[in-house]
Amino acid sequence: MANQFDVIILGGGPAGYVAAIRSAQLGLSTAVIEQEKLGGVCVNIGCIPTKALLHSAYIANLLKESKDFGVDAGSVKTDYGVAMKRSRRVSDQNSKGVEFLMKKNKITVVKGTGTLQPGKKVKVGSDVYEATKAVIIATGSRVKGIPQIGLDINKTTVISSDEALFLESTPKSLAIVGAGAVGMEFADIFNAFGAKVTLIEALPRILPLEDADAAAELVKVYKKRGIDVIAGAKVTQAKVGKDKVTLDVEAGGAKQQVEAAVVLMAAGRAVNTENIGLKETGIQLTDRGFIKVDQNLQTTAPGYYAIAADARPQGQPRRRARCGAPGRPEAPRHPLRQRAERHLLPPRSGEHRTHGRPVQGEEARLRRRQVPLLGQRTGAWIGRDGGVRQDPARQEVR
């Protein structure tokens, strides 16, 4: 049957397309269903374009400081629109690279929105695709605002990373809500391109999930560059005007207002679990709305699996949360999964690893002089001086 495959994968992001390649390598007939562009968030509106923009920001900062190095580059003019267009080219090239990998591995790509059906089936438009072995759900996540406090993403004055990556010019001033990796990256980028940036983090320090020493270094660097960093600060209410937003912020018992032309929401993402037929197929969610999976990432419906590229092994809450919350492991993890974890997942903060392999000797010494912080899996590193470095070995799509 033309619409029958051993394995069908819903979602062509880094989780889905890598699973598809592995499945095809194991000799299984494989199909990937993708509603937008292959490569998912990471390639199209995530890791790749932000790393391209960070590189532009790095060049801008370097040129601004070049006089100190005995190189007078004259007055430095930046143009976010040009940098943005370059980042789009880099993303598109990478997405085409994923397309090529699909062809090379003889994987069928179905364009459209898929809905799960009982009997290991997925419906796309009027077509139904059937898997004989497994359906893998890899639908990823999307941006979200905080409507409860007036921060709905309106795409003009309140934006997300999705919009920030397509702006033609830098806003005059930008308040970023959330100082995780995404918020930190955009603070660096927009500061380099001339915006007055205020970074607001609810938890006691920026980069709450990363190494504390690294975070402390970055606060110093960011402040030196003129970025206002307010940690331990809760945005309690937002007043969204036509061309400015006023945020009520509470920090350390004191209240203050932050005004900016644009607010960028970088305080978490929502998982894509709605309207994909989970209920109809008997796939249960955890209390927190994530897909429940067992040690082998099988959902509560036999034959349906769920994966996320940024899922963590059990015992590490963030990754577990994104792929489901299976509770304490009762059996050893599946060997294939252990291998995948070693090769695909980023190092834990403070560890010096590359490509999942512990680094020793001279390489470890060199690595220790850099902070493996942002964009770990795609190869962006922040040096002690705050400069972003690319790891060329990690640029290719595997």
Ligand SMILES: Cc1cc2nc3c(=O)[nH]c(=O)nc-3n(C[C@H](O)[C@H](O)[C@H](O)COP(=O)(O)OP(=O)(O)OC[C@H]3O[C@@H](n4cnc5c(N)ncnc54)[C@H](O)[C@@H]3O)c2cc1C
């Ligand atoms: C600004 C930004 C910067 C980032 N930088 C980094 C970084 O430097 N390093 C890093 O490791 N991570 C980074 N990330 C995180 C990274 O993008 C994600 O971890 C990764 O994309 C998750 O991959 P995924 O395949 O699980 O999901 P996604 O990439 O979200 O892919 C899911 C895919 O499924 C498709 N889909 C959803 N529902 C359906 C449906 N019903 N039918 C068909 N298709 C569907 C979507 O269109 C999407 O293409 C960044 C994220 C952002 C937002």
